[in-house]
Amino acid sequence: MKRLVLLGGGHAHVYVLDALARARLPDTEVTLISPYPRQIYSGMLPGWIAGHYHIDETAIPLTPLAERAGVRFKQARGIGLDLDARRVRCDDGSEIPFTWLSIDTGPTTASARIDGGMQHGIPVRPIEDFVTRIDALIAAANADPDCSAAIIGSGAAGVELALALRARLPDLSLALIGSTALPLDGLPGRLQRRARRLLDARHIRWIGQRRAKAIDAEGVWLDDDEQVPAHHVLQVTGAAAPDWPALAGLSTDAGGFIRVGPTLQSVSHPVVFAAGDVAAYADPRPKSGVFAVRAGPPLAENLRRAIAGEALLPWQAQRRALYLISTGDRRALAAWGLLSIEGAWVWRWKDHIDRAFMARFSQHGM
Ligand SMILES: Cc1cc2nc3c(=O)[nH]c(=O)nc-3n(C[C@H](O)[C@H](O)[C@H](O)COP(=O)(O)OP(=O)(O)OC[C@H]3O[C@@H](n4cnc5c(N)ncnc54)[C@H](O)[C@@H]3O)c2cc1C
Incomplete structure (x- = not known):
């Protein structure tokens, strides 16, 4: 039996769970480790503060998503890795063994x-x-x-x-x-x-x-x-990096973020994958949810290929991201490269994108 551990329920991993719900991995036990049973979507957090959303509208429930994907949910925080023994150490004292590990734990605040x-x-x-x-x-x-x-x-x-x-x-x-x-x-x-x-x-x-x-x-x-x-x-x-990836011996950049190649594998430990803000891509991108989301499908595909023993596919993030910045009054500013616009319709556009993202991972969106 192979063991895949998903550490963190970030933007890329919710895609992996979605992919697993559609097609499970044969002979593989998958575990999701997350300190919370839900993932609050940062893009809607300012809207919650402004009073535009209830907190539940901004949260992806991880436990039902894991259940649909046939994934065991372990509520804990990963605090260290034993890369030789291939184990994740958790804050409740437990150790979770893995054959393959995928890390999407996001950043910490500096x-x-x-x-x-x-x-x-x-x-x-x-x-x-x-x-x-x-x-x-x-x-x-x-x-x-x-x-x-x-x-x-x-x-x-x-x-x-x-x-x-x-x-x-x-x-x-x-x-x-x-x-x-x-x-x-x-x-x-x-x-x-x-x-x-x-x-x-x-x-x-x-x-x-x-x-x-x-x-x-x-x-x-x-x-x-x-x-x-x-x-x-x-x-x-x-965004600052957590200290445990470097302490475990994973290759990291100067900021402590996990260095991955185009297949999203750690450059030092190919059985470890990383995506989202915790990863330092070969071709660096700003720390942004957009790039974490975009890494989801290639990560899901390469995890499946790695477990099946197939060749992995290289991935490169898009060059530019669309920035949508809400201004608290159901209006928003937008930037794409050097272009910028603003208005009430920009907020409605952002609201539509955010709600569509949430719906995809909610009970009814599957
Ligand atoms: C207020 C605010 C608004 C933002 N708005 C936008 C926006 O509109 N567009 C945009 O592109 N970006 C936005 N960002 C940036 C965006 O939040 C991050 O780039 C994005 O969250 C990174 O995604 P991620 O998957 O890497 O990590 P995260 O979204 O942080 O997810 C990581 C997950 O891992 C879990 N975790 C953390 N540590 C551990 C651990 N040790 N063990 C197990 N699990 C762990 C966390 O609980 C979390 O569920 C915003 C940020 C903030 C603060």
């Missing part, structure tokens, strides 16, 4: 880099914890008119979360801190300027070209020693 971040910050990952803490923030803000919050990180996620919080909490004192002159670094300049004007119009204080160096109970300390008072500090500082 909170350790800011002093006090672990104690006083609200990291965006794990998203389940973030959701609980946002619920608490909303309750606190509704109870206290002087409540304040700051968000560290002004990429697409930081901007979306700031605008969503504003939509939900019109009176919250809110600041967005970024290290660049304008928010949405890397996206078209027109969109950056538009985002900046939106922050002003929504009374969100923009603090650009500054770095947060510490968080304490009073707020955020910036690199020039200015303090930004805040009762709640959200950390949306980008």
Whole structure:
């Protein structure tokens, strides 16, 4: 009996589960290890905060998906690998053996880099914890008119979360801190300027070209020693790698992400596959759900081929991704390469894409 272990229920692995539900692998026991029985879809998280979705609408239930795929669901967090013995070590003390291992655990938040971040910050990952803490923030803000919050990180996620919080909490004192002159670094300049004007119009204080160096109970300390008072500090500082892949001896890039070749196999351990934000592709791409989703079908196909002893197929991610950034008011900004647009119809388009993605993996979508 061969054993395939899927570590993490991320965007690529839900495709693998979907593929297994359609065609199971002969003589293979498949186990999904995930700390939570559902996968919250980050693309709809700002919409949940803004009040556009119920949390259940943003979550893919993993247990029924695994059940339909004939996959054993193990609720645990992987905390280490023994690559010689081919075992995944879990946080409940158990060890899960594998013949083939596929890793799609996503990134962690780079909170350790800011002093006090672990104690006083609200990291965006794990998203389940973030959701609980946002619920608490909303309750606190509704109870206290002087409540304040700051968000560290002004990429697409930081901007979306700031605008969503504003939509939900019109009176919250809110600041967005970024290290660049304008928010949405890397996206078209027109969109950056538009985002900046939106922050002003929504009374969100923009603090650009500054770095947060510490968080304490009073707020955020910036690199020039200015303090930004805040009762709640959200950390949306980008994707960092978990430490256990490198500690296990997997080949990783300088950031600690698992280096994979075009077949999505680890360059050091071909029985290990990785996809999504935790992977460092041969031809690097930004850390983005779009690329994690796109890796799903080739990952499913290559896992099937590996187990059948067939030749694997090379895959290369598309060059560009479409960025859709909701602005909290059922409107959205979009960027494709140098092109950018915005409007209510852009939000409806995003809403349609997101709901279609969720429907595919829901009970009725199969
Ligand atoms: C607020 C926000 C909005 C975003 N919006 C977009 C967007 O609109 N479009 C876009 O392209 N990208 C967006 N992103 C980025 C996107 O979230 C990530 O790029 C994407 O989630 C990466 O997918 P993944 O499959 O690699 O990992 P994830 O989606 O993070 O999934 C990883 C899964 O593995 C589980 N896991 C984690 N650690 C372990 C472990 N040790 N053992 C077992 N399981 C584990 C997690 O619980 C999770 O279920 C957004 C990010 C944020 C924070």
